[in-house]
Amino acid sequence: MPELPEVETVRRGLENLVIGKEVASVTVLWENIVQAFGGVTEFVNRMPGQTLLAVDRIGKFLIFHWTDVAWIAHLRMEGKYLYMPSTDPVDAYSHVILHLTDGYDLRYRDVRKFGRIHMVDKHQLDQAVKDLHLGPEPKDITTAYLTDKLTHRKRPIKGVLLDQSVIAGIGNIYADEVLYAAKVHPEQPANSLTDQEIQAIVDASKAIIGQAVEAGGTTIRSYTNAFGENGHYQQYLQAYGRNGQPCARCGTLIEKISVSQRGSHFCPNCQQVHA
Ligand SMILES: [Zn+2]
Structure with a gap:
C-alpha cells in the first residue's frame, strides 16, 4: 500500500x-x-x-x-x-x-x-x-506530542504508529523501518516506552520518511507510481521484507511476526520487549 x-x-x-x-x-x-x-x-x-x-x-x-x-x-x-x-x-x-x-x-x-x-x-x-481525523505528519511531530499520545495506549507501539489519527502517513513498511532504527520491539506496549525510545522514534520517523520522499518512495512487487516510474527506497530497507537475512547492526537474522494483524519485521537481538 x-x-x-x-x-x-x-x-x-x-x-x-x-x-x-x-x-x-x-x-x-x-x-x-x-x-x-x-x-x-x-x-x-x-x-x-x-x-x-x-x-x-x-x-x-x-x-x-x-x-x-x-x-x-x-x-x-x-x-x-x-x-x-x-x-x-x-x-x-x-x-x-x-x-x-x-x-x-x-x-x-x-x-x-x-x-x-x-x-x-x-x-x-x-x-x-x-472529518478524516488525521494526526500530524512525521515532519511535524514532537517528542512531547508523541509522549502524550502514548501515555494512555497499552496496545503495541507498531499498531499506534499505523494509527493515522496519531501520525499521518506511516504504513506497514515505514513503521517497521522506524522501529528498527529506534531499536524498539513492535510489540512493546506503547505506554511503556522510555523517553529515550520515544525520542528515537520521533527522530527516525522524520529521517526515514524524509529520505524515502527524496528517493521517490519504495517499489515492492507490482507497485509503481502514477507514471510508471519506480521509487528506489527499497534498496535502503533494513527490516521490512528482510526476514531470514542478517541484521545490518548485529548479524542476527531478521524475524517476521504478526502484530496488530500486520506482518512485522524486526531484529530479535536489537529490538527486545522490556518491562
Ligand atoms: Zn540486530
Whole structure:
C-alpha cells in the first residue's frame, strides 16, 4: 500500500503533468470508486469545464483542487493515476477517465478497486479534511506530542504508529523501518516506552520518511507510481521484507511476526520487549 513517500511522489507527478489542464468529459466505468454527494451523476455533470489548479497531500490522501470542486482521493492498495493520449486503448483496470481538452486523459487505474475519489464543493473541503481525523505528519511531530499520545495506549507501539489519527502517513513498511532504527520491539506496549525510545522514534520517523520522499518512495512487487516510474527506497530497507537475512547492526537474522494483524519485521537481538 502506498504510504506518505509514495503518495507524495504521485502528487509531484500530477503537479508536473496535469496542473492547468481542463476536463472536457468524464467516463466512470466502476461507480464505487467515486463518492460524490449526488452520486456518480453529479460527478459526471460537474467535472466538465473544471481546471486542475493544485494538488496537495495530507498523510496518504491526495487533495485535488479544481475550479470549484475538490477531490479527497485515496489510492488504497494499488491505485494509480495515468496521463496518456486519449487515443490509447482503455484497459480493464481503468475505472475513472477524465478526457482533457489537450487530447490526453487522466485515468484512475486500480486493479483491486479499493481506491476512492471523494468529490466535495470547495467550501466543504476544510470540514471534509477535518472529518478524516488525521494526526500530524512525521515532519511535524514532537517528542512531547508523541509522549502524550502514548501515555494512555497499552496496545503495541507498531499498531499506534499505523494509527493515522496519531501520525499521518506511516504504513506497514515505514513503521517497521522506524522501529528498527529506534531499536524498539513492535510489540512493546506503547505506554511503556522510555523517553529515550520515544525520542528515537520521533527522530527516525522524520529521517526515514524524509529520505524515502527524496528517493521517490519504495517499489515492492507490482507497485509503481502514477507514471510508471519506480521509487528506489527499497534498496535502503533494513527490516521490512528482510526476514531470514542478517541484521545490518548485529548479524542476527531478521524475524517476521504478526502484530496488530500486520506482518512485522524486526531484529530479535536489537529490538527486545522490556518491562
Ligand atoms: Zn540486530
